[in-house]
Amino acid sequence: MPQRKPDPPETGNTISWDPYGRPIVPDNPVIPFIEGDGTGPDIWRAARPVFDTAVRKAYGGKKKILWLELLAGAKAQDALGPDCLLPDETLEALARYGIAIKGPLTTPVGGGFRSLNVTLRQRLDLYACIRPVRYVPGIPAPVRHPERVDLVIFRENTEDVYAGVEWEAESPAAREILEQINARLSSEGKPPLPIESAVGIKPMSRRNTRRLVARAIQYALDHHYDSVTLVHKGNIMKYTEGAFRDWGYETARELFGERTLTETELFEGFGGRMPPGRIVIKDRIADAMFQQLLLRPEEYGVLATPNLNGDYLSDAAAAQVGGLGMAPGANIGDRCAVFEATHGSAPKYAGMDKVNPGSLILSGVEMLRFMGWEEAGDLIVKALQDTIADGIVTYDLARQMENVKEVSCSAFGAAIQSRMR
Ligand code: NAD
Numbered sequence: 001m002p003q004r005k006p007d008p009p010e011t012g013n014t015i016s017w018d019p020y021g022r023p024i025v026p027d028n029p030v031i032p033f034i035e036g037d038g039t040g041p042d043i044w045r046a047a048r049p050v051f052d053t054a055v056r057k058a059y060g061g062k063k064k065i066l067w068l069e070l071l072a073g074a075k076a077q078d079a080l081g082p083d084c085l086l087p088d089e090t091l092e093a094l095a096r097y098g099i100a101i102k103g104p105l106t107t108p109v110g111g112g113f114r115s116l117n118v119t120l121r122q123r124l125d126l127y128a129c130i131r132p133v134r135y136v137p138g139i140p141a142p143v144r145h146p147e148r149v150d151l152v153i154f155r156e157n158t159e160d161v162y163a164g165v166e167w168e169a170e171s172p173a174a175r176e177i178l179e180q181i182n183a184r185l186s187s188e189g190k191p192p193l194p195i196e197s198a199v200g201i202k203p204m205s206r207r208n209t210r211r212l213v214a215r216a217i218q219y220a221l222d223h224h225y226d227s228v229t230l231v232h233k234g235n236i237m238k239y240t241e242g243a244f245r246d247w248g249y250e251t252a253r254e255l256f257g258e259r260t261l262t263e264t265e266l267f268e269g270f271g272g273r274m275p276p277g278r279i280v281i282k283d284r285i286a287d288a289m290f291q292q293l294l295l296r297p298e299e300y301g302v303l304a305t306p307n308l309n310g311d312y313l314s315d316a317a318a319a320q321v322g323g324l325g326m327a328p329g330a331n332i333g334d335r336c337a338v339f340e341a342t343h344g345s346a347p348k349y350a351g352m353d354k355v356n357p358g359s360l361i362l363s364g365v366e367m368l369r370f371m372g373w374e375e376a377g378d379l380i381v382k383a384l385q386d387t388i389a390d391g392i393v394t395y396d397l398a399r400q401m402e403n404v405k406e407v408s409c410s411a412f413g414a415a416i417q418s419r420m421r
Pocket of ligand 1: 108
């Protein structure tokens, strides 16, 4: 039975961090994993050997991950009791070891946690939700040119309407707040709000916008993207979303002035030709961004968005290249990063060795790249592409493709491993 305190592997080392929130990774880091609920154990069993094989083949034994299991969700409840969905020991170990990977966790029904995932993000201050969106050749997609999409979405993870400050319609609290607001509106000569309304608050701050945008710009520079686009609805919400745009430009100017320029500067100063070593910072209204994504995706690289825009945009962009089944994700802070499958726990397939482990495997690729182990990540991407090109896929893709062989979750992982050279 798993123990309450995780036993760290004896030979592993702990990751440290530089002042810019980038990890300093030893050759044998301890990396915690959370299997997750439902189909989580199935996809983890398929994915872990893929990561180990890639690291072994890329570095010939010089580097090795020492995995450390942490408990969360149903597995924590089974081991430690019904109130132990997210043990303190798990949060402490995530904070200590810094980089981790997790499967999906079922959202508990009833009191206690709103969502384990939201709790994890808040307790560890994982302020950037990162969703790369790239096409894997051969995957059925609803658009004619999915290969034109190569995006990385940085979604603010801690505020906006997700701060969870709301009052029910006609409740005493909502009435009290509306009375105060209406008094203020009346003094400003504006019409009142209906007193029976529900009320929600949309907080957005300079500090949280700046750290998100700084991380997006640093990522674009490190990974050779040529633009960062601030996506907002500032034409309507001037002091929240409009401020997000303004603080975004301010961050670029103040922290990356030598490396960035605006679209106006690009056209007026450089005739539209990008000077080497720079990236362009632009902004788009959120609704126009959805159109642009369909019509001219090749003009966009890194996107930085407030929480709600980013939620909509990430799922729409993933659908554009063939769906959530293969979409990787990560939640990142300055001292901790948790990589995770973006789909849920798909409980009806639990234990059937059936679902697609692609999202977790590609999340692991992002983790390896974040660690600076690009060679291992590249090996996995190439082998996964070759597996799909050879017509070997799990049921979810098999039912949309012709002339392919449907294999189990574990067999898909094994097929990827066997194609790594
Ligand atoms: P889900 O993603 O589990 O399932 C939606 C559909 O996608 C189902 O038809 C499912 O069978 C299919 N599917 C999911 N993953 C798949 C895979 N890897 N391969 C093939 N098909 C796959 O969403 P849901 O049913 O709404 O949620 C189930 C539980 O997961 C809920 O408790 C939800 O809160 C939770 N959830 C967790 C996370 C997370 O941990 N990050 C994310 C989303 C949902």
